[in-house]
Amino acid sequence: MDYSLQPVPHVNLMMDTFIANSNVEDLRAVVRALLVSGPPNTSPASSTAGSPRLSSTSDLASSIPDADPIFSPQAHDLLTRARALFGAGLGLESLPLLTVLIRGTSTLRWSEDGGFVDSLAVLDGDISQAIQSATEEITQQVLALQLALSDLRAALKSCESEVVSWGGEFPFERGMLNVDWLEQSDLWIKNMVIVA
Numbered sequence: 001m002d003y004s005l006q007p008v009p010h011v012n013l014m015m016d017t018f019i020a021n022s023n024v025e026d027l028r029a030v031v032r033a034l035l036v037s038g039p040p041n042t043s044p045a046s047s048t049a050g051s052p053r054l055s056s057t058s059d060l061a062s063s064i065p066d067a068d069p070i071f072s073p074q075a076h077d078l079l080t081r082a083r084a085l086f087g088a089g090l091g092l093e094s095l096p097l098l099t100v101l102i103r104g105t106s107t108l109r110w111s112e113d114g115g116f117v118d119s120l121a122v123l124d125g126d127i128s129q130a131i132q133s134a135t136e137e138i139t140q141q142v143l144a145l146q147l148a149l150s151d152l153r154a155a156l157k158s159c160e161s162e163v164v165s166w167g168g169e170f171p172f173e174r175g176m177l178n179v180d181w182l183e184q185s186d187l188w189i190k191n192m193v194i195v196a
Contacts, residue, residue, distance in 0.1 A: 032088070068114035075101060083126060091133025098127055153179050 019027070071079075078097050085094035101123060110116040156179065160170045170176075 035088070035090075068110045068116040069105075069108045070116065071119055075104065079123070079126065082130065086126075086130040086133035089133060089137055091130045091135070091137050094130045095134060098123075098130055102127075149179060149183055153183070 022030075078101055082094040082097040082101075085091070085097070105120065105123075108116075110120075153176075156172055156176050159172065160176070163170050
């Protein structure tokens with residue numbers, strides 16, 4: 001089954017009417033439901049589709065000579081979206097947005113006792129939360145992989161025993177070898193789970 005999401009030249013008229021007439025809260029609820037219940041690549045595809053709009057580093061902060069910079073509304077939007085992602089357990093997808101913010105601040109100058117330092121401290125905390133969210137996301141994926149491999153191995157072993165019992169030739173040798181290889185090469189996975 002192919003879950004690839006291809007851009008379409010238009011949106012269904014009924015859906016377009018819904019989008020045009022919905023309030024922000026309704027749209028957020030629909031997007032959240034789609035991200036949670038859609039095909040496996042829905043969430044990454046939404047990030048890919050939104051990246052050009054979200055990735056603009058222009059106008060992330062305004063700076064007046066001899067005054068501390070302040071984050072622009074666009075930067076606050078970007079930060080809100082990053083927080084929404086890592087808050088929903090999608091820490092990996094929030095990291096590129098936070099990276100845009102960090103790159104946007106790298107050319108600014110600020111005083112150590114100004115208000116911008118507080119904004120940067122909040123951003124620093126958000127980075128930590130996004131990393132924690134990403135770690136939990138990866139850990140869940142690794143645990144799911146380990147469970148799936150264990151179940152697959154059990155099914156392969158059972159099939160092998162059954163086929164051998166009637167004198168047949170086990171048809172899934174390559175599959176079994178690949179499961180063996182993946183289980184033996186997952187030391188980095190086990191280390192990652194321990195760190196998390």
